[in-house]
Amino acid sequence: MATQQTQLLARSLLAPAVVLLFIWMIVPLAMTVYFSTLHYNLLDPGTESFVGFENFRYFLTDPAFLASLRNTLVLVGSVLGITILLGVPVALLLDQPVVGLNIVRLMVIAPFFVMPTVSALIWKNLLMHPVSGLFAWLFRLVGLEPIDWFNDAPLFAIILIVSWQWLPFATLILLTALQSLDEEQKEAAEMDGARAWSTFIYITLPHLARPITVVILIETIFLLTVFAEIFVTTGGGPGLQTTNIAFLIYSQALVQYDIGNASAGGLVAVVIANIVAFFLVRIVGRNLEA
Amino acid sequence: MARMVTIRRVVVSTAAAWLFGFLIFFPILWMILTSFKTELDAFATPPSFLFFHWTTENYATVQERSDYIHHAINSILIAGLSTLIAMLIAVPAAWSMAFAPTKRTKDILLWMLSTKMMPPVGVLVPIYLIYRDFGLLDSRAGLIFILCLGNLPIVVWMLFTYFKEIPKDILEAARMDGATIGRELIYVLTPMAIPGLASTMLLNFILAWNEAFWTLNLSTLEAAPLTVFIASYSSPEGLFWAKLSAASTLAIAPVLVLGWFSQRQLVRGLTFGAVK
Numbered sequence: 392m393a394t395q396q397t398q399l400l401a402r403s404l405l406a407p408a409v410v411l412l413f414i415w416m417i418v419p420l421a422m423t424v425y426f427s428t429l430h431y432n433l434l435d436p437g438t439e440s441f442v443g444f445e446n447f448r449y450f451l452t453d454p455a456f457l458a459s460l461r462n463t464l465v466l467v468g469s470v471l472g473i474t475i476l477l478g479v480p481v482a483l484l485l486d487q488p489v490v491g492l493n494i495v496r497l498m499v500i501a502p503f504f505v506m507p508t509v510s511a512l513i514w515k516n517l518l519m520h521p522v523s524g525l526f527a528w529l530f531r532l533v534g535l536e537p538i539d540w541f542n543d544a545p546l547f548a549i550i551l552i553v554s555w556q557w558l559p560f561a562t563l564i565l566l567t568a569l570q571s572l573d574e575e576q577k578e579a580a581e582m583d584g585a586r587a588w589s590t591f592i593y594i595t596l597p598h599l600a601r602p603i604t605v606v607i608l609i610e611t612i613f614l615l616t617v618f619a620e621i622f623v624t625t626g627g628g629p630g631l632q633t634t635n636i637a638f639l640i641y642s643q644a645l646v647q648y649d650i651g652n653a654s655a656g657g658l659v660a661v662v663i664a665n666i667v668a669f670f671l672v673r674i675v676g677r678n679l680e681a
Numbered sequence: 682m683a684r685m686v687t688i689r690r691v692v693v694s695t696a697a698a699w700l701f702g703f704l705i706f707f708p709i710l711w712m713i714l715t716s717f718k719t720e721l722d723a724f725a726t727p728p729s730f731l732f733f734h735w736t737t738e739n740y741a742t743v744q745e746r747s748d749y750i751h752h753a754i755n756s757i758l759i760a761g762l763s764t765l766i767a768m769l770i771a772v773p774a775a776w777s778m779a780f781a782p783t784k785r786t787k788d789i790l791l792w793m794l795s796t797k798m799m800p801p802v803g804v805l806v807p808i809y810l811i812y813r814d815f816g817l818l819d820s821r822a823g824l825i826f827i828l829c830l831g832n833l834p835i836v837v838w839m840l841f842t843y844f845k846e847i848p849k850d851i852l853e854a855a856r857m858d859g860a861t862i863g864r865e866l867i868y869v870l871t872p873m874a875i876p877g878l879a880s881t882m883l884l885n886f887i888l889a890w891n892e893a894f895w896t897l898n899l900s901t902l903e904a905a906p907l908t909v910f911i912a913s914y915s916s917p918e919g920l921f922w923a924k925l926s927a928a929s930t931l932a933i934a935p936v937l938v939l940g941w942f943s944q945r946q947l948v949r950g951l952t953f954g955a956v957k
Contacts, residue, residue, distance in 0.1 A: 400862070401781035404773035408837060409789065411770060415830045416796045422807035481701055487694035488687075495698045497941050498706035504940035505709065506891040508911040509929040513712045516922055523724045525711065558705065560947075564956050567948045602956050609951060616800045619893035619908070623915040637802040644806050645898065654806050661803040668798035672791050675953050 420661070426654035433648035446655035455631055455639055456656070463635040466550055467614040471607055473554040478561030478606070479599065483591075485562070486569045496566075503559040507619035514552045515541065515624045545625050545633045552620055557613075561606045568602035569595070601674075608671040615664055636660050709933075716740070716926035723922040739927035749928065752910035756932075758821055759896075759906050760889035763828040764836075764882055770829075771836040772878070776870075778837075779844035780852065790841065794953055797834040801894045812899060821904045824896060828889045836885055839950045843877025880946035887936045887943065907932040 427446050431439045518525050519540040527537035540548040580590045616637045627634035644653035715723050722733040743749050778786045817823030855869045893908040914925045
């Protein structure tokens with residue numbers, strides 16, 4: 392009796408969260424699907440008509456889509472590469488006996504808490520400005536020609552900013568994983584005469600495989616939809632050079648007001664994200680059982 | 682000998698760690714320094730690192746443009762209320778899944794997680810149109826609602842992992858002593874759950890404070906939080922580095938401090954318990 396009562400209580404406590412999330416997931420998505428089959432432009436009201444897959448055909452064959460897909464992949468891939476290749480050594484370093492470790496850790500984590508619009512504007516102006524920026528001064532100091540970041544290498548500039556924001560996340564997760572590595576195991580390896588390098592290759596790195604996977608998957612989910620950094624620095628330009636899929640859909644929806652086309656693009660973005668999510672949910676699910 | 686090596690190792694790793702830490706932190710430090718410069722000093726080449734004319738007039742100017750306070754209040758209200766409402770919905774749900782799990786609990790948890798993976802841009806169009814039709818564009822209520830839903834899966838997950846760690850035996854002992862569910866909740870569970878509740882709220886407040894997709898797309902002026910306020914500095918004609926730095930410093934200072942307190946929870950919250 393008591394358990395049945397508890398079950399009922401448990402279910403009614405769970406219901407609000409489930410119902411809300413269900414509505415949040417289904418209603419807008421269903422609307423996106425519906426809009427994606429319409430010719431529907433807010434600037435041209437009253438001309439809505441069913442066009443089937445026309446929007447998808449248009450969106451997927453639009454040169455802007457290919458360019459933005461390429462930019463998205465380059466952005467996600469580069470930021471992943473940078474944050475992991477730097478995150479592993481920084482995490483290893485913070486796992487060493489360091490005087491004042493707490494302060495160092497605070498400094499390393501700080502960028503993660505800076506809102507995206509702030510990081511983007513500070514980097515763009517204070518650091519990357521081609522004349523008065525700090526980087527320009529450093530370049531001249533060593534006798535190099537300063538780079539006009541946002542004209543000559545705009546996507547790379549965005550990649551640097553986003554990498555700076557996500558390095559703390561990768562470092563923190565890898566550090567947490569390192570700290571759970573059995574100290575005895577490492578000591579035993581050292582006693583057996585293993586050099587630091589082979590301890591790293593044969594013990595530490597395999598141990599990091601899973602956290603690295605987690606970093607890759609979670610970062611990918613967030614990096615696929617990088618928006619604010621592009622919005623405040625380049626506005627997707629010059630040309631389409633820094634337009635990613637998220638920004639392309641935004642500009643079709645809220646700049647060109649092409650609802651049908653933007654919805655088709657939105658669904659393409661959902662499909663891409665779902666491919667990643669599929670793997671992440673499997674890894675998390677496996678962990679839930681352990 | 683061994684001791685010598687250890688000391689050397691500590692010195693080397695300390696120096697390297699501080700160097701890396703300083704480099705990573707430098708953009709923030711530079712922003713804070715610039716916020717105390719005059720506009721002229723802020724543009725100067727070569728840049729001056731410490732020996733410039735220190736001034737707080739940028740802060741006064743940012744403050745004077747009374748809209749700073751307005752946007753800061755928006756940020757506090759939006760992040761605070763969206764977190765509170767998410768907690769009100771999530772605590773019962775997480776409690777139920779942690780203490781009265783059924784066969785479907787795991788599926789429900791993973792399904793909730795998967796809603797977080799939907800890219801916001803995929804539903805930008807319908808949300809924008811719904812908000813337009815209901816007059817929710819540029820309203821605090823609209824932003825609170827969407828940020829609350831957006832963070833709900835994370836809140837449920839974090840709370841679930843915390844509740845899961847509360848030993849069941851204690852609850853059973855309380856029940857044996859004749860405690861009702863209400864008493865059990867108030868006297869046994871709540872005290873043990875408070876640290877978890879606090880850090881969940883903290884992390885989600887930070888996430889909501891820094892959210893910059895919905896806030897940029899759904900608010901312009903009236904309801905605009907600090908993310909949008911800072912974005913208004915991106916127009917070339919209104920660009921003043923020292924003032925941008927002062928406004929930015931004010932915008933990130935509260936969450937930077939909060940964030941430093943919540944660094945441990947960050948891992949748990951953002952990896953959904955996949956890394957502990």
